[in-house]
Amino acid sequence: MLTCSTSSPYFVLLFVWLCLVVVVNANTEVFNFRAEPGPDVALPFTSRWLSLDPIAPERSIQVHAAPIKADIQHVCDYQEFDRCPHDVWISLDLDHAEWTPFSAFTLRISWPASSPADFLIDLFTPTTLLSFARNNSFSGNLEHESQSSIASETRRRYARIRVTDAAVLTPTAQGRKFGPVSFVLLVEPLYLGVIPRSVVPTLLSICATATVCFVFVAPYIYRYLLQIASVAKDETLLRIRKDD
Numbered sequence: 001m002l003t004c005s006t007s008s009p010y011f012v013l014l015f016v017w018l019c020l021v022v023v024v025n026a027n028t029e030v031f032n033f034r035a036e037p038g039p040d041v042a043l044p045f046t047s048r049w050l051s052l053d054p055i056a057p058e059r060s061i062q063v064h065a066a067p068i069k070a071d072i073q074h075v076c077d078y079q080e081f082d083r084c085p086h087d088v089w090i091s092l093d094l095d096h097a098e099w100t101p102f103s104a105f106t107l108r109i110s111w112p113a114s115s116p117a118d119f120l121i122d123l124f125t126p127t128t129l130l131s132f133a134r135n136n137s138f139s140g141n142l143e144h145e146s147q148s149s150i151a152s153e154t155r156r157r158y159a160r161i162r163v164t165d166a167a168v169l170t171p172t173a174q175g176r177k178f179g180p181v182s183f184v185l186l187v188e189p190l191y192l193g194v195i196p197r198s199v200v201p202t203l204l205s206i207c208a209t210a211t212v213c214f215v216f217v218a219p220y221i222y223r224y225l226l227q228i229a230s231v232a233k234d235e236t237l238l239r240i241r242k243d244d
Contacts, residue, residue, distance in 0.1 A: 027110070027111055027112075027113055027117075028108060028109065028110050029108070029109040029119045029121070030106060030107070030108050030109075031106065031107040031108075031121040031123070031159075032104065032105070032106045032107075032190065032194075033104070033105060033106075033107070033123055033157075034103055034104050034105075034193075035094045035102075035103060035104070035105055035155040035157060036103070036155070037153040037154065037155050038125050038126070038127065038153060038154065038155075039125075039126070039127055039153060039154075040126055040152055040153060040154040040156070041126040041127055041129075041130050043126060043129060043130060043133075045082065045133070046089070046091050046129075046158065049089045049090060049091050049158075050088075050089075050090050050091070051090070051091040051092075051093055052090060052091070052092050052093065052185070052186075052187045053092075053093035053096050053099075054096050054098040054099055055096075057186055057187050057188055058184060058185065058186045059090070059184070059185050060182065060183075060184055061088055061161075061182070061183055061184075061185055062180040062181065062182050062183075063085070063086065063087065063088050063161070063163045063180060063181055063183075064085045064086060064163075064180045064181075065086065065117050065163045065164055065165040065180070065181045066086040066162070066163065066164040066165065067164075067165060068164075068165045068166070068167060070164045070165075072118055072120045072162055072164045073120070075087065075120075075162045075163075075164060076162060080136070080137065081132070081133050081136040081137045082133075086162060086163055086164070087160055087161060087162040087163070088160075088161050089158060089159070089160055089161075090158065090159045090160075090161065090185065091156070091158055092105075092107075092156065092157040092158065092159060092187055093156060094155040094156060094157060095154055095155050095156055099189055101189075102189035102190065102191075103193070104189070104190040104193040104194075105187055105188065105189050105190060106187070106188060106190055106196050107121055107123075107159060107185065107186070107187050108185070108186045108187075108188075108196070109121070109161070109183050109184070109185055110183060110184045110186070111181060111182065111183035111184070112182070115181050115182065116165070116166040116167045116168070117163055117164065117165060117166050117181045117183075118163070118164045118165075118166045119161060119162070119163055119183075120161070120162045121159055121160070121161055122159070122160040122162075123157055123158070123159055123160075124157065124158040124159075124160065125156075125157065125158075126154060126156060126158075129158045161185070163181050165181075
């Protein structure tokens with residue numbers, strides 16, 4: 001029978017496992033992208049949007065999800081630009097000096113598992129956003145806002161996030177009205193183009209734990225296994241002698 005005293009290797013392994021366990025109680029949507037400089041355009045209407053930058057890289061947002069079974073690719077297709085209740089527009093200030101050394105970034109949406117929803121992220125440069133806004137401004141309310149080219153280049157991006165309800169329909173849920181979906185949006189740079197900044201402390205912790213295990217725990221387990229092998233070898237030899 002296995003024992004788990006503090007002198008047992010099983011206790012050591014259990015302790016290491018507990019150190020590495022990460023509790024997950026939320027859903028996550030991740031969108032990685034590169035931010036290369038491109039032509040800048042003055043877009044006054046974006047000033048009313050939420051903005052993310054190194055000072056405030058995270059925002060809590062609420063959006064009314066589109067009905068269940070709605071095709072998320074076509075949500076808000078026939079509604080006035082920037083007037084749809086099922087999407088939200090965010091400005092990403094990637095020109096900030098703190099983010100200048102980075103060329104790759106990640107957008108991460110986190111929301112509670114108790115609010116089933118699907119998310120779709122679309123990214124726009126200033127020029128592609130201007131084209132999209134003009135094509136989807138049915139009332140012409142953007143005509144009075146001047147959009148002009150700027151000589152300088154920018155890495156600024158604009159994110160459009162659309163949300164649909166992903167709840168499972170049950171007889172008791174028929175006709176039920178769902179409230180807005182709350183989620184947290186975070187933008188952060190990627191080290192080496194793949195590692196989010198927020199993950200670095202976790203990786204360092206794992207490396208430190210692995211180093212401790214290799215230096216202190218592994219030799220202990222190795223000696224313990226050698227003892228078991230030695231006992232098994234002696235029992236085998238004794239059994240052979242008895243058979244002879």
